[in-house]
Amino acid sequence: xxxxxxxxxxxxxxxxxxxxxxxxxxxxxxxxxxxxxxxxxxxxxxxxxxxxxxxxxxxxxxxxxxxxxxxxxxxxxxxxxxxxxxxxxxxxxxxxxxxxxxxxxx
Amino acid sequence: xxxxxxxxxxxxxxxxxxxxxxxxxxxxxxxxxxxxxxxxxxxxxxxxxxxxxxxxxxxxxxxxxxxxxxxxxxxxxxxxxxxxxxxxxxxxxxxxxxxxxxxxxxxxxxxxxxxxxxxxxxxxxxxxxxxxxxxxxxxxxxxxxxxxxxxxxxxxxxxxxxxxxxxxxxxxxxxxxxxx
Numbered sequence: 001x002x003x004x005x006x007x008x009x010x011x012x013x014x015x016x017x018x019x020x021x022x023x024x025x026x027x028x029x030x031x032x033x034x035x036x037x038x039x040x041x042x043x044x045x046x047x048x049x050x051x052x053x054x055x056x057x058x059x060x061x062x063x064x065x066x067x068x069x070x071x072x073x074x075x076x077x078x079x080x081x082x083x084x085x086x087x088x089x090x091x092x093x094x095x096x097x098x099x100x101x102x103x104x105x106x
Numbered sequence: 107x108x109x110x111x112x113x114x115x116x117x118x119x120x121x122x123x124x125x126x127x128x129x130x131x132x133x134x135x136x137x138x139x140x141x142x143x144x145x146x147x148x149x150x151x152x153x154x155x156x157x158x159x160x161x162x163x164x165x166x167x168x169x170x171x172x173x174x175x176x177x178x179x180x181x182x183x184x185x186x187x188x189x190x191x192x193x194x195x196x197x198x199x200x201x202x203x204x205x206x207x208x209x210x211x212x213x214x215x216x217x218x219x220x221x222x223x224x225x226x227x228x229x230x231x232x233x234x235x236x237x238x239x240x241x242x243x244x245x246x247x248x249x250x251x252x253x254x255x256x257x258x259x260x261x262x263x264x265x266x267x268x269x270x271x272x273x274x275x276x277x278x279x280x281x282x283x284x285x286x
Contacts, residue, residue, distance in 0.1 A: 092118075
């Protein structure tokens with residue numbers, strides 16, 4: 001469903017985020033990024049501070065899918081997610097490190 | 107030789123979830139939102155830890171490049187050895203690689219209770235079951251296979267259907283060849 005909405009109705013996909021569980025939102029976040037909707041960055045950036053690690057990881061994957069400019073713009077937030085002092089989840093830290101590595105590749 | 111039953115994770119954090127129910131919701135729903143009572147696994151034997159890791163990296167790379175648009179998510183994967191209610195059934199995989207297709211199986215489960223029990227048993231011993239694979243390892247492997255002109259990898263990456271992968275593998279290898 002998220003894939004379909006990403007391709008055909010990204011407004012509806014973005015509107016759904018407040019109604020989804022973390023287990024759904026982690027996958028929706030990836031498709032929000034893939035939709036390329038110009039509003040995606042703001043939504044994904046806010047998800048980077050979601051209480052659920054699943055959602056924070058999904059937001060990172062969504063930002064990667066959105067593209068290099070989106071990742072660059074989110075760099076300070078990604079650094080925050082990569083550090084043990086500010087990110088308790090090992091999985092989120094690893095995903096943030098991967099995203100920062102991707103950014104470093106150019 | 108030990109027989110491993112490896113499930114490829116969609117999200118690294120899924121296995122950090124506080125509850126098995128949340129893990130099921132994140133990792134064990136089919137594309138229509140229904141419970142996946144035939145979860146895919148890769149079944150193989152490995153004579154030591156190193157051989158097991160190398161096979162997991164290879165299978166992860168083959169699985170991901172075939173089924174995912176970009177190499178974003180990566181492990182940790184989980185070994186279901188000893189917790190499946192019955193031996194997994196062979197089910198030929200749908201990847202672009204003969205090894206991954208040959209070792210692809212499904213754990214056939216009766217109902218949600220059986221899925222829940224299997225996952226709870228795995229979670230109880232999770233530290234010994236996690237098989238972490240980094241994206242760099244996957245890109246290293248993919249680049250090495252391309253450099254070796256492996257026909258399966260050449261077919262997947264050089265035919266144009268996986269542009270995000272190709273771009274990333276090329277950049278990764280260029281960065282390794284010319285570190286800053």
